[in-house]
Amino acid sequence: MHNSKWMLGLLLVTSLNFPDEALSQNSSRTFVLFPGPQSAGAFGVSTGFSITLIPRAIAEESLLQLPLIDIRSRYWLTDNLFVLGQANIVYLTNQVTLGIGWSYSFGSVSLALSDEAGYWFGFADFQGFESTAMGISNIPSVTLGVEFEEIFVTLRTEALIPFGQRTTFGTASVGRFNPKLAGFAFTLAVEEELWKNNYFLYGVRVQYSLPLYQTWLAFSSFNRWIVFPGFFVGYEL
Amino acid sequence: MMKILTIPLLAFTVLSCAGEQTVSPLDFGNASLIGQTTALSDTTKTRIEGIYTIEGGEENFGRTVVAKWNGKFLSFFAGTNSAYFALQGGKLDSTLVFEGSWRYAQDLNTGLLRLRIDAQEGGRELSQGMIPSVPVVMRGTFGDGSSQPANPIVLRFARPLTPRNRPFWVIAHRGGGRNSDLLPESENSLGIIQMAEGLGANGVEIDVRLTRDGIPIIYHDENLNPRLVKGEFCIGPIANYTFAHLRTLCTLKNNEQIPTLAEALETVVMKTSLSVVWLDIKSEEAIASVIQLQRQYLQLAASVGRTVELLIGLPSLNAVEKYLADSSHGTAPAICELDVADVRRANAAVWAPAWTLGPMLQKVTEMHNEGRRVFFWTLDGAEFIKVFLDQSMPDGMVTNYPSIIAYEYYVR
Amino acid sequence: MNTTFARIQLAVLVLPVLSIAQLAPTSDTTKPFRAGIEMAGGYAYRLRSTNTLPGNYVRGGATARFRLKWGSHNVVGAGIETGWLPISSLSATNSSTTLGTTDIEASLNAVPVLFVVALQRFNTQLHMGLGYYNVRVSSTVFGTTIRSSEWDFGYMLSLGYAYALGPAVKLGVEVKWDNISEAQISMLSTCVRVMVPLWEW
Numbered sequence: 001m002h003n004s005k006w007m008l009g010l011l012l013v014t015s016l017n018f019p020d021e022a023l024s025q026n027s028s029r030t031f032v033l034f035p036g037p038q039s040a041g042a043f044g045v046s047t048g049f050s051i052t053l054i055p056r057a058i059a060e061e062s063l064l065q066l067p068l069i070d071i072r073s074r075y076w077l078t079d080n081l082f083v084l085g086q087a088n089i090v091y092l093t094n095q096v097t098l099g100i101g102w103s104y105s106f107g108s109v110s111l112a113l114s115d116e117a118g119y120w121f122g123f124a125d126f127q128g129f130e131s132t133a134m135g136i137s138n139i140p141s142v143t144l145g146v147e148f149e150e151i152f153v154t155l156r157t158e159a160l161i162p163f164g165q166r167t168t169f170g171t172a173s174v175g176r177f178n179p180k181l182a183g184f185a186f187t188l189a190v191e192e193e194l195w196k197n198n199y200f201l202y203g204v205r206v207q208y209s210l211p212l213y214q215t216w217l218a219f220s221s222f223n224r225w226i227v228f229p230g231f232f233v234g235y236e237l
Numbered sequence: 238m239m240k241i242l243t244i245p246l247l248a249f250t251v252l253s254c255a256g257e258q259t260v261s262p263l264d265f266g267n268a269s270l271i272g273q274t275t276a277l278s279d280t281t282k283t284r285i286e287g288i289y290t291i292e293g294g295e296e297n298f299g300r301t302v303v304a305k306w307n308g309k310f311l312s313f314f315a316g317t318n319s320a321y322f323a324l325q326g327g328k329l330d331s332t333l334v335f336e337g338s339w340r341y342a343q344d345l346n347t348g349l350l351r352l353r354i355d356a357q358e359g360g361r362e363l364s365q366g367m368i369p370s371v372p373v374v375m376r377g378t379f380g381d382g383s384s385q386p387a388n389p390i391v392l393r394f395a396r397p398l399t400p401r402n403r404p405f406w407v408i409a410h411r412g413g414g415r416n417s418d419l420l421p422e423s424e425n426s427l428g429i430i431q432m433a434e435g436l437g438a439n440g441v442e443i444d445v446r447l448t449r450d451g452i453p454i455i456y457h458d459e460n461l462n463p464r465l466v467k468g469e470f471c472i473g474p475i476a477n478y479t480f481a482h483l484r485t486l487c488t489l490k491n492n493e494q495i496p497t498l499a500e501a502l503e504t505v506v507m508k509t510s511l512s513v514v515w516l517d518i519k520s521e522e523a524i525a526s527v528i529q530l531q532r533q534y535l536q537l538a539a540s541v542g543r544t545v546e547l548l549i550g551l552p553s554l555n556a557v558e559k560y561l562a563d564s565s566h567g568t569a570p571a572i573c574e575l576d577v578a579d580v581r582r583a584n585a586a587v588w589a590p591a592w593t594l595g596p597m598l599q600k601v602t603e604m605h606n607e608g609r610r611v612f613f614w615t616l617d618g619a620e621f622i623k624v625f626l627d628q629s630m631p632d633g634m635v636t637n638y639p640s641i642i643a644y645e646y647y648v649r
Numbered sequence: 650m651n652t653t654f655a656r657i658q659l660a661v662l663v664l665p666v667l668s669i670a671q672l673a674p675t676s677d678t679t680k681p682f683r684a685g686i687e688m689a690g691g692y693a694y695r696l697r698s699t700n701t702l703p704g705n706y707v708r709g710g711a712t713a714r715f716r717l718k719w720g721s722h723n724v725v726g727a728g729i730e731t732g733w734l735p736i737s738s739l740s741a742t743n744s745s746t747t748l749g750t751t752d753i754e755a756s757l758n759a760v761p762v763l764f765v766v767a768l769q770r771f772n773t774q775l776h777m778g779l780g781y782y783n784v785r786v787s788s789t790v791f792g793t794t795i796r797s798s799e800w801d802f803g804y805m806l807s808l809g810y811a812y813a814l815g816p817a818v819k820l821g822v823e824v825k826w827d828n829i830s831e832a833q834i835s836m837l838s839t840c841v842r843v844m845v846p847l848w849e850w
Contacts, residue, residue, distance in 0.1 A: 224345060470756075473797030482795055
């Protein structure tokens with residue numbers, strides 16, 4: 001855990017004042033994570049940062065852990081059907097996902113099922129490296145949302161199913177195609193208005209899995225599941 | 238207004254998680270037969286080496302294994318699950334007996350294993366140092382964890398190892414593997430150096446640093462940290478500590494002492510058959526001391542009839558400059574990680590490029606034409622290893638999993 | 650030496666501090682924001698020891714914490730926290746080692762530098778902090794003393810109660826958990842704390 005500036009930013013965000021008055025039910029507000037059904041045509045997007053902390057067993061003293069630019073979006077095709085996408089970018093390691101989901105509300109509790117296709121890629125062209133890598137995956141998920149007046153809490157469970165990857169090193173490359181369940185990820189997030197009409201999302205994501213795309217540069221070949229905690233924060237545009 | 242505290246509380250909980258796993262060493266204890274056996278001759282050992290097919294353990298170990306003697310270990314290397322067996326053996330009358338453990342190198346699965354070659358299946362002739370007149374068959378059992386083995390396994394000799402026209406080095410990283418590989422010995426310890434041959438290595442790479450009072454020790458990281466050491470009062474750069482402080486206050490993760498370089502080289506020369514040691518210099522100020530120790534232990538090796546190369550590692554331009562500034566560098570063989578131009582400038586015996594630069598066949602050929610060898614580092618995946626064996630001409634590879642390289646190389 | 654210094658720390662830090670004010674919600678809406686300093690003193694205890702050396706081993710000691718905090722008429726505040734956190738110490742005579750027999754003196758301490766967020770409800774405060782701890786060691790063996798230090802990531806969680814003694818005075822107690830996760834050090838502290846207002850705007 002070598003980079004904590006984003007963590008300080010996270011706490012700065014969460015330390016901002018709550019308005020005294022309760023927020024009115026804001027049916028025009030489109031959330032990025034909260035699974036409550038929205039109106040057809042609603043669109044939400046957030047931009048921020050995320051980081052996955054790589055355990056010292058893999059990172060040791062040498063692997064620099066960088067925060068990634070984190071962009072999330074969701075568009076409602078109907079009142080219950082939505083498409084969603086996410087991009088995490090930092091050049092060395094990147095992932096984009098695109099998927100579809102269905103949402104249903106039970107009062108203040110909402111449930112959504114979704115499935116995303118993921119494509120990750122990375123570039124390492126500095127001393128000792130002439131390597132690139134890419135891979136594809138499938139990420140089905142179940143999302144539970146609970147609305148607390150002006151705070152919208154989301155709990156999301158993902159299954160991580162990489163299909164394969166290709167790694168190039170110099171003039172050579174190696175590819176493999178072996179779909180398998182490689183782990184799970186659990187996200188607990190909050191979306192709330194921290195000052196007038198300015199909504200933020202922040203949360204933790206705990207990934208329990210084989211070493212996946214976030215650790216590609218370590219070329220880790222551990223065949224056991226490891227805990228990778230992570231954090232994210234975003235501003236909803 | 239309700240305050241949501243679960244996210245930071247969950248964050249704290251998550252950040253607190255730091256479970257550590259270990260794989261304990263396995264042995265047969267009182268049930269061991271090895272104490273009743275007599276040693277095998279070198280001729281017998283050579284005749285046991287080869288490629289074997291498996292019956293009864295295919296799901297665990299695949300259909301083919303490579304059998305190879307390294308020092309006192311008979312090791313088997315499998316192409317499935319990165320499995321290997323590390324056994325010791327001897328003869329009991331006309332039967333050959335081998336005991337030890339099997340392990341998947343990249344996860345935690347392990348267990349006991351016992352094999353025998355019965356008299357009528359080659360044991361009689363092998364025990365007398367003769368070529369068997371019947372196909373050699375090894376029969377035995379393997380188990381899970383420390384439980385007595387009960388799963389039958391049969392290995393049938395298929396063919397001998399392919400003769401090679403030049404040697405190949407399987408160099409174990411950090412003496413044998415990293416702490417995160419959960420071996421029973423710590424990385425850069427005397428114990429793991431003695432284990433390396435059983436894992437399939439015929440060379441080791443060890444990391445050299447200098448204490449505050451100028452003693453060369455073997456230790457990888459710049460700092461003392463929970464990944465590598467135990468010791469409540471062991472924090473910060475290891476270069477801040479005298480040798481006495483390290484010996485008094487700190488141990489490695491499996492309770493070993495942090496070895497001096499001298500102790501490590503003594504262990505290599507006197508207790509193993511390893512033929513190459515890459516001295517990866519992490520503290521450039523140590524070069525002068527290391528050159529002296531290199532000379533001292535090469536002389537010791539010669540005096541006891543051991544053939545071993547001790548190579549001074551040059552990982553940076555500063556290291557190259559310090560090496561060239563030492564008046565003894567002409568008689569101190571070196572291994573250089575930098576570009577081929579720097580290899581020539583240092584007149585290094587070995588070029589050691591990172592594998593992530595690719596096979597670089599043309600540059601490898603240039604090095605060979607100049608009489609130098611090439612060791613790639615640090616290769617762990619079987620698919621990557623095969624690419625280098627197919628598309629380049631390496632003389633060796635550094636790896637955290639010697640058994641995988643050993644399989645891929647010797648099975649050809 | 651360690652024991653004497655610890656006693657001096659304890660004497661200085663548990664004395665009641667004068668000039669206290671509270672960082673409580675203000676009824677003056679023309680000056681809704683205020684900043685102030687909190688000072689705390691108490692005792693810290695190491696929760697999980699990794700020491701295996703024989704001798705007189707002490708887990709923790711007198712601790713001091715200082716917080717500079719910004720708050721508003723709302724219940725959330727933020728600030729910076731630092732202080733002194735003694736982790737452990739060891740004193741041994743004629744210890745047997747592989748190099749011979751020696752006396753051992755060693756101490757481990759930390760200086761936290763944390764960004765904190767405060768949540769307040771009634772007179773109860775919850776503080777959460779993230780940041781770095783400067784973990785420092787001093788040890789003497791075979792007559793030679795070395796010092797070493799490193800910055801390690803960690804976090805803090807505390808729960809406190811403060812009682813208003815006057816319109817701007819608060820005296821409180823706090824239980825605090827520090828986890829220097831990178832160094833695998835976990836501490837529990839109990840402190841008496843006072844709060845001093847500095848500015849209002």
